[in-house]
Amino acid sequence: MPKGLIVQKFGGSSVANVERIQNVARRVASYRKKGYDLVVVVSALGDTTDELIELANKINTAPSEREMDMLLSTGEQISVALLAMAIHKLGYEAISFTGAQVGIITDASHTRARIIKINADKIKEELKDGKIVIVAGFQGVTMEQDITTLGRGGSDLTAVALAKELCADECEIYTDVDGIYTTDPRIEPRARKIKKITFDEMLEMASLGAQVMQARSIEVAKKFNVPIHVRSSFSDNPGTMITKEVKRMEDVVVSAVTLNRGEAKITICNVPDEPGVAAKIFGELARAGVNVDMIVQNVSHTRQTDISFTVTKPELSKALKITRKVGRAIKAGEVLRDEDIARVSVVGVGMKSHPGVAAKMFEVLAYNKINIEMISTSDISISCIIQRKFVEKAVKALHDKFGLGK
Amino acid sequence: MPKGLIVQKFGGSSVANVERIQNVARRVASYRKKGYDLVVVVSALGDTTDELIELANKINTAPSEREMDMLLSTGEQISVALLAMAIHKLGYEAISFTGAQVGIITDASHTRARIIKINADKIKEELKDGKIVIVAGFQGVTMEQDITTLGRGGSDLTAVALAKELCADECEIYTDVDGIYTTDPRIEPRARKIKKITFDEMLEMASLGAQVMQARSIEVAKKFNVPIHVRSSFSDNPGTMITKEVKRMEDVVVSAVTLNRGEAKITICNVPDEPGVAAKIFGELARAGVNVDMIVQNVSHTRQTDISFTVTKPELSKALKITRKVGRAIKAGEVLRDEDIARVSVVGVGMKSHPGVAAKMFEVLAYNKINIEMISTSDISISCIIQRKFVEKAVKALHDKFGLGK
Numbered sequence: 001m002p003k004g005l006i007v008q009k010f011g012g013s014s015v016a017n018v019e020r021i022q023n024v025a026r027r028v029a030s031y032r033k034k035g036y037d038l039v040v041v042v043s044a045l046g047d048t049t050d051e052l053i054e055l056a057n058k059i060n061t062a063p064s065e066r067e068m069d070m071l072l073s074t075g076e077q078i079s080v081a082l083l084a085m086a087i088h089k090l091g092y093e094a095i096s097f098t099g100a101q102v103g104i105i106t107d108a109s110h111t112r113a114r115i116i117k118i119n120a121d122k123i124k125e126e127l128k129d130g131k132i133v134i135v136a137g138f139q140g141v142t143m144e145q146d147i148t149t150l151g152r153g154g155s156d157l158t159a160v161a162l163a164k165e166l167c168a169d170e171c172e173i174y175t176d177v178d179g180i181y182t183t184d185p186r187i188e189p190r191a192r193k194i195k196k197i198t199f200d201e202m203l204e205m206a207s208l209g210a211q212v213m214q215a216r217s218i219e220v221a222k223k224f225n226v227p228i229h230v231r232s233s234f235s236d237n238p239g240t241m242i243t244k245e246v247k248r249m250e251d252v253v254v255s256a257v258t259l260n261r262g263e264a265k266i267t268i269c270n271v272p273d274e275p276g277v278a279a280k281i282f283g284e285l286a287r288a289g290v291n292v293d294m295i296v297q298n299v300s301h302t303r304q305t306d307i308s309f310t311v312t313k314p315e316l317s318k319a320l321k322i323t324r325k326v327g328r329a330i331k332a333g334e335v336l337r338d339e340d341i342a343r344v345s346v347v348g349v350g351m352k353s354h355p356g357v358a359a360k361m362f363e364v365l366a367y368n369k370i371n372i373e374m375i376s377t378s379d380i381s382i383s384c385i386i387q388r389k390f391v392e393k394a395v396k397a398l399h400d401k402f403g404l405g406k
Numbered sequence: 407m408p409k410g411l412i413v414q415k416f417g418g419s420s421v422a423n424v425e426r427i428q429n430v431a432r433r434v435a436s437y438r439k440k441g442y443d444l445v446v447v448v449s450a451l452g453d454t455t456d457e458l459i460e461l462a463n464k465i466n467t468a469p470s471e472r473e474m475d476m477l478l479s480t481g482e483q484i485s486v487a488l489l490a491m492a493i494h495k496l497g498y499e500a501i502s503f504t505g506a507q508v509g510i511i512t513d514a515s516h517t518r519a520r521i522i523k524i525n526a527d528k529i530k531e532e533l534k535d536g537k538i539v540i541v542a543g544f545q546g547v548t549m550e551q552d553i554t555t556l557g558r559g560g561s562d563l564t565a566v567a568l569a570k571e572l573c574a575d576e577c578e579i580y581t582d583v584d585g586i587y588t589t590d591p592r593i594e595p596r597a598r599k600i601k602k603i604t605f606d607e608m609l610e611m612a613s614l615g616a617q618v619m620q621a622r623s624i625e626v627a628k629k630f631n632v633p634i635h636v637r638s639s640f641s642d643n644p645g646t647m648i649t650k651e652v653k654r655m656e657d658v659v660v661s662a663v664t665l666n667r668g669e670a671k672i673t674i675c676n677v678p679d680e681p682g683v684a685a686k687i688f689g690e691l692a693r694a695g696v697n698v699d700m701i702v703q704n705v706s707h708t709r710q711t712d713i714s715f716t717v718t719k720p721e722l723s724k725a726l727k728i729t730r731k732v733g734r735a736i737k738a739g740e741v742l743r744d745e746d747i748a749r750v751s752v753v754g755v756g757m758k759s760h761p762g763v764a765a766k767m768f769e770v771l772a773y774n775k776i777n778i779e780m781i782s783t784s785d786i787s788i789s790c791i792i793q794r795k796f797v798e799k800a801v802k803a804l805h806d807k808f809g810l811g812k
Contacts, residue, residue, distance in 0.1 A: 018464045052484070058424045060491040067494070070502050071487035074480035078458070081477035085466040088473070096476050100506075101551050145507050 003035040004169035005127070009042075009137065009159035013176040014233035015079050016046030024174075024233060025086035028132060032092050037127050039166060041137040041159040042083055044075025065110035069139070069149045073098070076136035076155070084134050094132040097122070099139035099147075104158065106140035106148045113140055113148035115157070118165040135162065153214025160217045164224040171221070171228050173213060178232035179239035180205070180212055182404035183257040188396050190405040193239070194255060196246040198349050201255050204381040208258040208345045218242065246349075253350035253357060254402040259395050260343040261388060263293060263310040265373070266323055270304045270333030277330055278307065284326050285311075290319045294343070294376045294385065304333075308374055310385065313339065341373065342391035345383040346398055358382050364401045370394050409441040410575035411533070415448075415543065415565035419582040420639035421485050422452030430580075430639060431492035434538060438498050443533050445572060447543040447565040448489055450481025471516035475545075475555045479504070482542035482561070490540050500538040503528070505545035505553075510564065512546035512554045519546055519554035521563070524571040541568065559620025566623045570630040577627070577634050579619060584638035585645035586611070586618055588810035589663040594802050596811040599645070600661060602652040607661050607753050610787040614664040614751040624648065652755075659756035659763060660808040665801050666749040667794060669699060669716040671779070672729055676710045676739030683736055684713065690732050691717075696725045700749070700782045700791065710739075714780055716791065719745065747779065748797035751789040752804055764788050770807045776800050 008028065015021050028040055043049075052071050056063045063071075080096035087094040103119030126133045137155025140148045150157050156173055163171035178193065180202065185191040197205075199222035206215040212230055221228050221242065231239025271277055278297065285292055295309040311319045316337065324335050351357040361382050365372055370393065374385035386394055399405060414434065421427050434446055458477050462469045469477075486502035493500040509525030532539045543561025546554045556563050562579055569577035584599065586608065591597040603611075605628035612621040618636055627634050627648065637645025677683055684703065691698055701715040717725045722743065730741050757763040767788055771778055776799065780791035792800055805811060 018461070021465060055424070056488065056491055059427060059488055060495040063491045064494055067487045067490045067502055070490075070504075071484060074483045077480045077483075078477060081473045082462065082465055084473045084476075085462055085469045088470055089466040096473055098476075098553075101553075147504075147507075 005037040005039070005166055006031060006170050006172060007039045007041065007159050007163040007166070007168045008172045008174060009155055010040070010174045010233055011155065011176070012043040012046050012049070014174050015042055015083065020233075021045075021079075021082050021086050022089075024083060025090055027174075027233070028083075028087060028094075029090045029092050032132055038132045039123060039127070039162055039168070040083065040132060040134045041155055041162065042076060042079040042134060043137050043155040044072075045079055045082075048075040048078070066146060069110045069113075069147050072149050073136070073139040073147045076138050080134045080136045087132055087134075092132060093130055094134055095126050096134040096136070098136045099158070100141035100145070102133075102135055104140035104161070106142060106150070108142045108144070108146065108148065110146075110148055112151035113142075115140060115150070115161050118161060120162070120165045123162070123166065151216075153217055156213055156217035157220060160221045160224075160226050160228065163226045164220070168226070171226050173228055173230045174233035175212060175230065176232065176234070177212060178235055178237055179230055180242075180256070182255070183395055183399045184259060187259070187392050188257075188399045188405075191399065192404060192406055195238075196241045196243060197255060198246050199242060199244060200380055201347050201349055202242045204345070204347045204378065205256055205258050208260060208343065208347065208381065208383065252348065253354045254346045254348040254404065255350070256347045257395050257398045257402070257404065258345045258347060259391050260345075261391065262312055263341065263343060264313050264316045265308055265310050265338040265341050265385060266316075266319060267306055267308040267336040267338070268323055268327050268332050269306050269336065271307050272331060273303055273305045280330055281307065281323065281326050282309075284322050285319060288318060288322050290315050290322065292319075294374055294383065296374045296376070310341070310343070310374070340388045341385050342388045343383050343385050344391060344394045344398065345381050346402060347381045349380050351382070352379060360401065361398065364397050365394060368393055368397050411443040411445070411572055412437060412576050412578060413445045413447065413565050413569040413572065413574045414578045414580060415561055416446070416580045416639055417561065417582070418449040418452050418455070420580050421448055421489065426639075427451075427485075427488050427492050428495075431489060431496055433580075433639065434489075434493060434500075435496045435498050438538055444538045445529060445533070445568055445574070446489065446538060446540045447561055447568065448482060448485040448540060449543050449561040450478075451485055451488075454481040454484070472552060475516045475519075475553050478555050479542070479545040479553045482544050486540045486542045493538055493540075498538060499536055500540055501532050502540040502542070504542045505564070506547035506551070508539075508541055510546035510567070512548060512556070514548045514550075514552065514554065516552075516554055518557035519548075521546060521556070521567050524567060526568070526571045529568070529572065557622075559623055562619055562623035563626060566627045566630075566632050566634065569632045570626070574632070577632050579634055579636045580639035581618060581636065582638065582640070583618060584641055584643055585636055586648075586662070588661070589801055589805045590665060593665070593798050594663075594805045594811075597805065598810060598812055601644075602647045602649065603661060604652050604755055605648060605650060606786055607755055608648045610751070610753045610784065611662055611664050614666055614749065614753065614787065614789065658754065659760045660752045660754040660810065661756070662753045663801050663804045663808070663810065664751045664753060665797055666751075667797065668718055669747065669749060670719050670722045671714055671716050671744040671747050671791060672722075672725060673712055673714040673742040673744070674729055674733050674738050675712050675742065677713050678737060679709055679711045686736060687713065687729065687732050688715075690728050691725060694724060694728050696721050696728065698725075700780055700789065702780045702782070716747070716749070716780070746794045747791050748794045749789050749791050750797055750800045750804065751787050752808060753787045755786050757788070758785060766807065767804065770803050771800060774799055774803050
C-alpha cells in the first residue's frame with residue numbers, strides 16, 4: 001500500500017547542473033523506496049530562463065508575450081526530461097510531462113497566466129501505474145492550446161496547485177536555503193530557522209521582502225489549506241512548515257523581522273486637500289501598471305497636505321513621470337524622490353492580541369536614534385520606512401528586543 | 407489576392423545565431439511583401455540538438471527514447487519563438503507553433519516517428535488571418551499527446567509533409583549550400599550546380615552519400631509530387647529544383663557523380679553454396695537492426711563462394727560480431743573487414759536508355775589504374791567500391807569523362 005502522496009518542487013538552483021540533477025534524482029528515489037507516491041515539479045536549469053530572455057531581447061526588445069511563453073517554457077521541458085533520465089538511471093520508473101500535457105489550463109494572460117483548472121487524470125493514471133510523475137513547473141496551456149507561463153514563482157504555484165488537485169499529503173518546496181528564518185541571516189547571524197509558521201505570517205513576510213516563496217503560491221496554499229514544507233535540496237534537515245494554524249509552546253508575539261531595500265519613496269507636496277485627489281493620483285498610477293506599496297497621507301490642518309508612497313525601484317522613473325503630470329493637473333507642489341530608504345517590518349500572528357507591539361517597535365528604533373519616515377500596519381505586521389543606512393542596525397535591534405535570537 | 411502559398415524550411419545552420427535568425431526573418435518578410443502566404447519550418451539553432459544529446463548522455467548513457475524526444479523537441483521550439491519575434495520586429499504578423507500544436511500526428515516510434523496525418527486546420531486559420539505561420543520542424547505528437555521526433559532530416563520531412571497537406575505552390579529547402587552539384591565541389595572545383603533534377607535521381611544521390619537532403623523527405627515529395635527548391639539561405643541565387651520529370655535541352659546521360667566514404671566492407675569467405683545461406687546471414691543482421699547496403703555474391707563454380715557486403719562504419723563492429731557468429735553456425739570460413747574503401751557512383755535517369763554507361767565507367771576507372779572491388783547497379787545509378795585512397799581521382803575522372811564539368 002502506498003504511504004501517501006507527496007508533491008516535491010525543485011527550483012532552478014537545485015537542478016543547475018548534471019550533478020545536482022542526479023542529487024535530486026537520488027532524493028526522489030529515496031522517497032519512492034520508502035513507499036511514497038510522488039509528483040515532482042521542476043523549474044528550468046539554473047539561469048536558463050534569464051539566458052533565454054537575454055537571447056529574445058537581442059532579437060526584439062519588446063517581444064510578443066505569446067512568443068516569450070513559447071520560448072521560456074522550453075526551460076522546464078529540458079529539466080523534466082533530464083530528471084526523468086536521471087531517475088531511470090537509478091532503476092525507478094518515471095515519466096515527464098509539460099504543463100500542457102498534464103492539463104494545467106490557464107487563462108490567456110501570457111507571461112503571468114492564472115490557472116483556471118487542472119485535469120489531473122493523466123497524472124493519476126501514471127501514479128496508479130507506479131510511476132514517478134515529473135511535471136514542468138511555471139507553465140500551462142490555454143483552452144486554445146497556446147502555451148502560457150505563470151510568472152515569477154510560477155513553479156511553486158504549479159506544485160501547490162497540483163498538491164491541492166491531487167489531495168497530496170504534503171507539498172515540499174526544495175530551495176537553496178533550508179527554511180524560513182526569523183530574519184535575514186546575512187544581516188543577523190543569530191537568526192533562527194522557524195519550525196512552523198502560518199500562511200498569514202508567510203504571506204506578510206513574502207510581501208515584505210522575504211524571497212523564499214512568492215506571495216501568490218502562499219495565497220493559493222492558504223485558500224485550499226495545502227501544508228507546505230520549505231526545505232533545502234542540499235541537506236536532509238527538516239525546514240519550515242507553513243500551515244493554517246500553528247500551536248506554539250510559548251506565546252510568541254512576533255515571528256520574524258523582515259527588510260526590503262528594493263523600494264523608493266515619492267512625496268507629492270502641497271496637495272489640495274479636496275475629495276478625489278488621491279483617487280486621481282493613484283488611479284493614474286494603476287492605469288500605467290505601477291504597483292504602489294505603502295501610502296501615507298497625514299490629516300491636514302490647512303487646506304493642503306503631503307502624500308507619500310513607495311514603489312519598487314525599477315518602476316520609480318515611470319511613477320515619477322506620472323506623479324509630476326498629475327501634480328501639475330491638480331495644482332499640487334513639488335514632487336520629491338528618495339531612493340535611500342528601506343523598509344523594516346515585524347511580523348507575527350501573536351500581535352493581534354498584543355497591542356503594545358507597535359509601541360515597542362517605535363521605542364526600539366528611537367532608542368537606536370533611527371528616524372521613522374513612514375508607518376504602515378496590518379493585522380499581523382508593522383512596517384516602518386527608515387533611512388537605508390540604518391536598516392541593518394534596525395533589524396538587529398528589533399530581532400534582539402523581540403526575543404527572536406538563538 | 408495572395409500570390410500563392412510557399413513552405414520554406416530553414417536548417418540549423420541558417421538560424422545558428424541572432425544575426426542569421428534576423429537574416430531569415432528578412433527573407434521571409436520579403437516574400438510576404440511580394441504577396442505570398444508563408445508557412446516557415448525551422449530546425450533547432452546550430453548545434454543545440456547535439457548539445458542536448460551530450461547533456462542527456464552525461465545523465466544516462468541509454469536514455470529513454472520518449473524522454474529524449476521530450477528533451478530534443480525544445481530545440482525547435484526555441485527557434486520558432488525567436489524567429490516569430492524577429493519577424494514581428496520587421497513589422498509583419500507571425501505566429502509560432504510546436505509540432506503538437508499544429509496537429510502533426512505521428513506513431514509512437516520515439517526518435518524516429520512516422521507522420522500519420524496532419525490536422526492543418528489551425529495553420530489554415532492563421533494563414534487566412536494574414537499571419538506568417540512558423541512551425542517547429544522535426545517533431546510531432548502521438549494520439550496520446552506524447553511528443554515525438556522524426557529522426558534525421560526530420561525538419562525537411564515536416565516541410566514536405568506540410569507542403570503536401572496545404573497544397574503549397576512550392577516547397578523551398580534553405581540550407582548552407584546553394585543547390586545540388588554534379589559532384590562534391592570540395593573534391594572537384596569544376597563541379598556545376600544542377601538546375602533541375604528528378605526525384606529519382608535525387609533519391610539515388612541521397613542514398614549514395616550526397617548529404618543535402620535525406621532520402622526520406624525526397625521519397626515523400628516524390629510520392630505526393632511536391633516540387634522542391636533546394637537553395638542557400640545566404641544568397642538570392644536560384645538553387646536546384648527537384649521535380650517529377652525534367653525536360654533537358656540536351657540528352658544528358660549522367661547527372662552527377664557521388665561518393666561515400668562512410669562505409670566499410672565485410673567479406674565472409676568459403677560460404678557453403680547452399681540455398682538459405684544468404685537468408686541466414688542477412689536475416690540475423692536485419693534482426694539486429696544493421697543496415698546492409700551493397701551485397702555481392704559471385705556465381706560459384708565450386709561448392710563454396712565468398713559473400714561481400716558493406717555497412718556504415720558506426721555499425722561495423724556490431725555487424726562483424728553477428729557475421730562471425732553466423733559464419734561459425736553455417737560452417738563458413740574466415741570473416742574479413744576492410745575500412746579503407748569508398749564508393750563512387752554515377753547517377754542519371756538518362757542511363758536507362760544508354761546501356762554503355764557502365765562500360766564507360768569501368769573503362770575510366772581502369773584507365774586510371776583504379777581496381778574495382780564491388781559493383782552494384784540500379785535503374786539510374788552504377789556504384790563501384792574502390793580503395794579509399796583513389797576516390798578523389800575517380801570522382802574527378804568520371805566527372806570529366808561524363809562531361810559534367812564547367
